[in-house]
Every structure is written in C-alpha cells, then in structure tokens.
Amino acid sequence: MISQESIQQIQSKIDIIDIVGVFVKLKKRGANYLGNCPFHNEKTPSFTVSPTKEIYKCFGCGKSGNAIGFIMDHEKYSYVEALRWLANKYNIEIEETETSPAFKALQLTSDSLFIINNFAKDFFVQSLHDTEEGENIALSYLKERGFRKDIIDRFQIGYNPQAKDEFTTKAIEKQYNKDLLLKTGLVVNRDDKLTDNYRGRIIFPIHNQSGKILGFGARIIKSNDKSPKYINTPENEIYVKSKILYGSYFARTAIDKANECLLVEGYTDVVSLHQAGIENVVASGGTSLTVDQLRLVKKFTNNLTIIYDGDNAGVKAALRGLDLALEEGLDVKLVLIPDKEDPDSYVNKIGTQAFIEFVKNNKKDFILFQLEIALNDAGTDSSKKAIIVNQMAETISRINKAEDFTRRQDYIKTVSEKLKIEENGFNALVNKVIRDKMSKEEFKSTKTNFSEIENPTPSNDNIDQLLYKDEQHEQALVRCLLEFGLMEWDNETVVADFIFNQIDESDLSDFFDNHLLIEIIKMYRKWFQEDLKPNSKTFLYLEDKQISEIVMNLMHVELEISPNWKEYYDGHIPTREELYKEEVFSIVNYLQLRKTRRLILQNQLELENSKNIEDQLILIQTHQHLKNIEIELTKKIGTVIIK
Numbered sequence: 001m002i003s004q005e006s007i008q009q010i011q012s013k014i015d016i017i018d019i020v021g022v023f024v025k026l027k028k029r030g031a032n033y034l035g036n037c038p039f040h041n042e043k044t045p046s047f048t049v050s051p052t053k054e055i056y057k058c059f060g061c062g063k064s065g066n067a068i069g070f071i072m073d074h075e076k077y078s079y080v081e082a083l084r085w086l087a088n089k090y091n092i093e094i095e096e097t098e099t100s101p102a103f104k105a106l107q108l109t110s111d112s113l114f115i116i117n118n119f120a121k122d123f124f125v126q127s128l129h130d131t132e133e134g135e136n137i138a139l140s141y142l143k144e145r146g147f148r149k150d151i152i153d154r155f156q157i158g159y160n161p162q163a164k165d166e167f168t169t170k171a172i173e174k175q176y177n178k179d180l181l182l183k184t185g186l187v188v189n190r191d192d193k194l195t196d197n198y199r200g201r202i203i204f205p206i207h208n209q210s211g212k213i214l215g216f217g218a219r220i221i222k223s224n225d226k227s228p229k230y231i232n233t234p235e236n237e238i239y240v241k242s243k244i245l246y247g248s249y250f251a252r253t254a255i256d257k258a259n260e261c262l263l264v265e266g267y268t269d270v271v272s273l274h275q276a277g278i279e280n281v282v283a284s285g286g287t288s289l290t291v292d293q294l295r296l297v298k299k300f301t302n303n304l305t306i307i308y309d310g311d312n313a314g315v316k317a318a319l320r321g322l323d324l325a326l327e328e329g330l331d332v333k334l335v336l337i338p339d340k341e342d343p344d345s346y347v348n349k350i351g352t353q354a355f356i357e358f359v360k361n362n363k364k365d366f367i368l369f370q371l372e373i374a375l376n377d378a379g380t381d382s383s384k385k386a387i388i389v390n391q392m393a394e395t396i397s398r399i400n401k402a403e404d405f406t407r408r409q410d411y412i413k414t415v416s417e418k419l420k421i422e423e424n425g426f427n428a429l430v431n432k433v434i435r436d437k438m439s440k441e442e443f444k445s446t447k448t449n450f451s452e453i454e455n456p457t458p459s460n461d462n463i464d465q466l467l468y469k470d471e472q473h474e475q476a477l478v479r480c481l482l483e484f485g486l487m488e489w490d491n492e493t494v495v496a497d498f499i500f501n502q503i504d505e506s507d508l509s510d511f512f513d514n515h516l517l518i519e520i521i522k523m524y525r526k527w528f529q530e531d532l533k534p535n536s537k538t539f540l541y542l543e544d545k546q547i548s549e550i551v552m553n554l555m556h557v558e559l560e561i562s563p564n565w566k567e568y569y570d571g572h573i574p575t576r577e578e579l580y581k582e583e584v585f586s587i588v589n590y591l592q593l594r595k596t597r598r599l600i601l602q603n604q605l606e607l608e609n610s611k612n613i614e615d616q617l618i619l620i621q622t623h624q625h626l627k628n629i630e631i632e633l634t635k636k637i638g639t640v641i642i643k
Contacts, residue, residue: 002083003095004532010083011541013090016054016067023074038074039063041257054540055552066552068541076252076299079543081210110237112180117205117213119174120186123167124158124203124216134159138202141221145268146348151275154250155204160218162200165193185215185233198231204267206233207249215239217246217267217285232285242290245282245297246270254279255300262359263289263297263306269343276352281307294328305333305363309342322366326398332366335359367395367411371418389419393426397433473594474512477587478520479554482536484580485524495584496528502588510598511591516550523547593633600626 017026017033026033026049037047037058046060057064065073071082087094096107128134138159142152160167168187172178178194181187188197198218205213215233233239245263247270255261262281264270273281284293297304304325325332335358337346347355371392378384392415399408408430416426477499485496503511505525508518520539527534539551576583603626607619 002080004527004530006087006092006095007083007541008532008538009092010086010090011537013092014054014067014086014541015051016049016056016070017051019067019086019089020049020056020070037061037063038253039256054537064552066540066548069545069548074253074256076209076248076256078209085210106237109180109183112177113184113236113238114212116171116176116180116184116186117215119171119176120167120184120216121156121158121203121205121213123170124160124205125156126158127161127166128152128157128159131161133161137200137221142202145344146275147271148275151271154274155247155271157271158203158205160196160198160201160203164195164199166199167196168194183234183236185231185236201231204246204271206239206244206246208238208244209249209252211249214244219267240292241285243292243296244285245293246285247274247282248296250274251280251282252300255282259301260303260305261297261301263304264343265308266342266344269307272344272347273355276347276355278347278352278356289322289324291324291328294325294330298328298330302330303333304330305335305359306366307335307337307343307359309337309339322370323395323398325366326395327400329404333363334366334369335362335364367392368414368418370395371415375418385419389421389426389429392419393429393433396430397437400434400437473587473590474514474517475554476583477591478517480580480584480587481521481524482534482539482551482554484577484584485528486533486535487580489581495580496524498584499588500525500528502592507595510595516546520547520551589633593630596626596630596633600630 020026020033020035024035024038024047026035027045028034029048031050031052033049033051034045035047035049036042036045037060039058040061040063042060047056047058049056055064055066056070063073068079068082068086071077071085072079075082075085077085084094086092128138142157147157168181171181171187172194178187181194182189185197187194189195198216200222201218201220204217204219206215206217208214215236215238217233218231220227220229232241235241246267251261251270251274258280260280262273262278264273264281264283265285266283267285270281270283273279282297294304306322322332337343341349346358350358371388374388374391375385378388396408396411396415399411409427412427412430413423416423419426481496481499485494485499487495489495489498503521505522508521512518512521523539524534527538532538536551536554540548542548542551600623603619603623607616607623610616610619
C-alpha cells in the first residue's frame with residue numbers, strides 16, 4: 001500500500017488544470033476554465049474546471065469530481081493506479097507502507113516482469129523495423145494484410161527473429177534473471193539450454209489499463225507451418241488470462257463515449273477495426289468470457305455487443321459464458337459475420353461505414369438468439385423442448401436485480417410465446433429458480449449474529465424530529481474541522497484540539513447520525529494525532545468515493561455577501577475566517593445540546609416504564625442534572641448560527 005505521507009505529497013503537487021489539460025483543451029473563462037467534455041460528444045463546451053476548488057463539472061452529462069477522480073474516470077484506472085500516474089508525472093518517489101515479506105516478494109517479481117516485458121517489446125519493435133529479416137518477412141506480411149504503419153506503431157506490434165536464441169542472448173547480456181525470463185514465456189528451456197519461444201512470429205503486446213505490458217500474443221506467419229497459430233504468455237504474477245481483454249487500453253475512451261463495447265475474438269480483428277476508425281473494440285482471445293472480463297467491460301459501459309464469425313464454432317464461442325453477463329447487469333447483443341469472414345476481413349471488404357451499419361442492423365438479443373439456436377437443434381423432439389424450457393428459466397433467472405424486473409418480465413412473456421407455453425406457468429418456474437438460488441445462499445449463512453442488530457431509537461410522536469434528523473449541524477462541524485482545524489484556538493491549542501476535547505471519539509454516535517461523517521472525524525483525528533496536518537484536500541483525494549464526494553459537497557458551500565450590502569451598511573464586513581471561533585463554539589455547543597436533549601427524552605421514557613421506586617428516584621435526579629446541563633448550554637449558545 002502507498003503510505004499516507006506519499007499520498008499527501010502527491011496531493012500537494014496536484015494542479016487540476018495541468019492534469020485535465022493533458023486530455024482536454026481548456027480556455028480560461030473568468031476564474032474557471034472551459035472545454036469540450038471528454039466523457040461525451042459535444043460541440044458546445046460545457047465542461048468546467050475550477051482551479052480554486054480543484055474540481056471539474058460537466059453541465060452536459062453531469063460528470064464531476066477531483067483530479068484523481070478525473071484520471072480514474074478518463075483512463076479507467078484504479079485509485080492506486082491513478083496515484084502512481086500522478087507520482088510519475090510529478091517525479092515523486094512513492095513510499096510503501098509495511099507489508100508482509102510474501103507481499104514484498106510478489107511486488108518485486110511483478111515489477112521485474114513488467115521491466116522484462118518492456119525490454120522485450122522494444123526488442124521486437126526494433127526487429128520488425130530495423131532488420132532486413134523483419135522488413136522482408138514480418139513487415140511485408142503486415143502490409144499485405146493492409147495494416148498501416150501508424151496503427152502498427154500504435155499497438156507496438158513487433159517481430160521475433162527466426163534465430164533460436166537472438167532475444168535470449170540480448171536479455172542475458174542485460175543481466176535479466178533467467179528464472180524470470182522463463183516465467184515470462186519469452187524464453188523456454190530445451191535440452192538444458194535457454195532459447196526463444198516466439199521465434200519467427202509476429203508479436204502483439206498485451207497492455208493493462210495503465211499501458212504497461214502484461215504479456216504477448218505471438219502469431220505464426222507461414223501458412224504451411226504445423227505449429228500452433230498463436231502462442232500466448234503463460235499465466236504468472238501479472239498475466240492472468242481471465243482478467244484480460246486485448247485492446248482495452250486503447251479502447252477505453254472510445255467505449256466510454258460510445259457507451260458500447262464491441263467484443264471480437266482475435267488480435268488482428270481489434271487492430272483492423274481500430275485502423276478503420278472503430279475504436280470501441282476489444283478481444284477476448286477466443287476464450288469463454290469470465291466474470292473478471294465482464295466486470296472490466298462494465299467499468300466502461302453496460303452495453304456489450306459481441307461480433308463473432310458466423311460459422312458453428314463462432315456461434316458456440318459467442319454463447320459461452322454469456323449467462324454470467326446477465327448476472328453482471330450487462331445488456332448483451334450478438335452480431336454474426338457472414339460465413340468464411342471475420343471482423344478483420346469483413347471491415348476491409350465492405351469499408352468502415354458499411355460495417356458500422358451492418359453491426360447496427362444485425363444485432364440479435366442474446367437470450368432470444370440462444371432460444372432460436374436451441375429450438376433449431378431440438379426440432380420436434382418434445383423431451384429436448386422440455387430441457388430448453390428449464391434452460392431458459394435458468395438463463396432468465398440471472399436477471400435478478402430489482403431495477404431489471406420489467407426487463408425480466410418482458411423476456412418471460414416473449415420466451416413463453418416462442419416456446420408456446422403458458423406465461424404464468426413459465427413465470428412461476430423462473431421465480432422458483434430464483435427462490436432456490438436464494439435459499440442456497442441463505443443456507444450458507446444460517447446463523448445470524450443478533451449482537452450486531454442495533455436497538456431502534458426510542459420513538460415518540462412528540463419528539464422534535466429535528467433533534468434526530470438535522471444533519472446541517474453535523475456537516476457544519478466537519479466543515480469547520482476541515483477548514484479551521486489547524487488554526488489557533490488559544491495560545492497552546494488549535495481548533496481541532498478544542499473539538500476533540502469537547503467530543504470524545506467514544507461518544508461520536510451520540511453526536512452524529514451520519515456514519516460517513518463519523519468516519520471522516522475518526523480519520524481526521526488519527527492523522528492529526530500523527531501530526532500529518534490533515535485538511536479538506538486530504539479527504540478530497542481519498543480512494544473512498546463516498547467520503548471524497550461528501551467533502552467536495554461540504555466545501556462547495558459558498559456564502560457570499562450581496563453586492564448591494566455596502567449601499568446600506570458602512571464599515572468592514574467580517575468573514576468566516578475572522579469569525580471561525582464563534583462558529584466552532586456555537587456548533588459544538590449545539591451538538592452537545594442536541595445530545596443532552598436526546599438523553600432527556602430517553603430518560604423520560606425509562607421513567608415512564610419504570611416500576612421500581614429506587615430506580616424512579618435515580619431517574620428523577622438524572623433528569624434534573626440533564627436539565628441543568630441543557631440550561632447552561634442554551635446560555636452558552638445564545639443564538640444558533642445554523643437553523
């Protein structure tokens with residue numbers, strides 16, 4: 001994990017204009033900057049960046065956030081990947097927190113594999129362009145396939161020479177670890193001698209979401225060669241086939257804008273479609289889709305269109321694993337390319353616009369297509385038809401999210417009509433499958449930890465709901481802590497000291513109803529005690545989006561003096577920064593008053609229900625004590641700032 005000190009160092013360097021400006025052309029408009037939104041297509045700029053608040057907002061599509069959030073959304077990075085991107089940009093050396101020896105070893109191996117893969121990529125690219133063999137054999141082959149130089153360069157396509165150990169020799173000369181070279185799959189051990197694994201092949205680097213190379217796909221050139229058409233990197237610490245979609249690094253922005261991901265089978269399909277200007281496309285590598293791959297798609301969009309060959313193998317490949325897509329909430333469509341064609345050959349045959357129109361006009365609903373194929377196979381066999389009914393009920397049951405209820409009912413209606421069965425009966429079958437699944441899940445966790453069930457808050461029709469519901473004062477205190485926490489309170493303490501002396505960590509739930517605000521205060525206290533000097537910016541860039549959004553909204557509040565004020569009043573108008581002590585004092589005392597009133601109400605309820613005389617006397621004394629505290633707090637507050 002990245003240390004908090006490193007995170008704060010990165011945050012201190014962040015310039016949102018500098019960061020967003022890498023991806024968006026911005027023009028200054030008053031105090032802010034304006035540009036065309038990178039998250040949706042627009043001709044009139046509606047994307048605004050505020051350097052003072054360090055946030056961006058698009059008034060067209062509604063996207064908003066901070067600098068780290070922008071990198072995460074635009075580049076589809078994780079929080080840690082975004083931090084590393086920023087650290088690299090600002091030349092900040094990241095310090096890792098203490099981790100287990102096993103994790104450190106794993107991290108070291110992963111970093112080494114990335115370094116070796118990058119060296120290999122450079123070697124293969126040079127071999128393609130700067131050697132006679134590469135130009136005559138590999139580059140000429142790529143040009144015959146219609147690939148332009150710019151697209152070859154973009155995807156960093158290379159070539160491994162035919163010699164047995166040309167790459168291996170170069171790698172060992174660079175003193176790369178032999179065991180790690182074997183782990184990458186670039187090198188193999190034959191007869192106790194290290195040799196090249198991909199010799200005489202076109203090399204396709206496979207990138208992760210930040211552009212680092214995870215592994216390679218190596219394609220044979222000679223059509224009469226009996227070797228496998230493709231050799232791929234074996235699984236290792238960084239290359240996990242089930243979590244990779246080829247081309248996702250280059251397609252992420254286009255998928256976001258189109259709100260659709262096109263999925264094809266092979267590397268050349270992706271490259272050809274990108275060359276044709278169709279960039280929202282990735283490849284599965286010909287394997288069944290996995291949950292991890294589907295979740296990678298869902299990072300970009302909910303709309304998945306699968307484009308596969310129209311032969312039987314292509315149809316079966318398209319259908320494998322798609323039930324999982326329904327559980328992930330993806331809307332799946334299928335497009336089958338005419339026989340003896342694939343996306344690569346077909347887009348070159350008919351052209352970009354015709355291909356786009358073909359995809360648009362030939363999308364088939366996954367569930368209905370699955371039903372169509374099954375019915376064709378079943379023919380008039382009634383036993384096979386009964387199996388299909390159960391299979392379709394199982395498939396439709398995977399659409400189990402509450403927001404997809406209408407969609408599920410539409411499928412039940414359509415499928416029952418095509419199967420020529422009663423809709424109510426089929427609906428009951430689907431619901432039974434759903435119930436059976438839920439029962440299995442419940443069986444896994446039959447024991448309930450009743451100690452974790454919270455007692456309900458005492459209810460009384462006469463209770464002033466403001467005391468239970470008013471979040472404005474809770475938010476106001478957190479805002480004061482973030483804005484003024486490090487400012488002087490008296491000669492020896494700061495505002496944060498005063499707040500924490502008045503509100504103990506063990507009593508936070510008595511003062512606050514919002515658990516996220518409690519979490520912010522706990523985090524602030526921890527960092528304050530560690531002398532890390534936390535402020536609003538510290539929380540603005542947290543990995544937890546819920547907390548960073550709350551802080552962004554808290555800091556977005558602006559209280560401005562009317563421009564007509566000075567026409568009626570003379571003299572200096574105090575600012576919040578000048579009156580911060582009064583504001584903090586008032587809010588803290590209000591929250592203490594609210595807590596006291598809650599205790600009074602709770603005490604009254606206990607008194608009403610008590611049957612024991614001794615207990616009643618204690619409760620009466622407690623009531624009087626609490627009323628005295630209430631009177632004192634009311635005197636201290638005088639007037640409440642926030643109502």
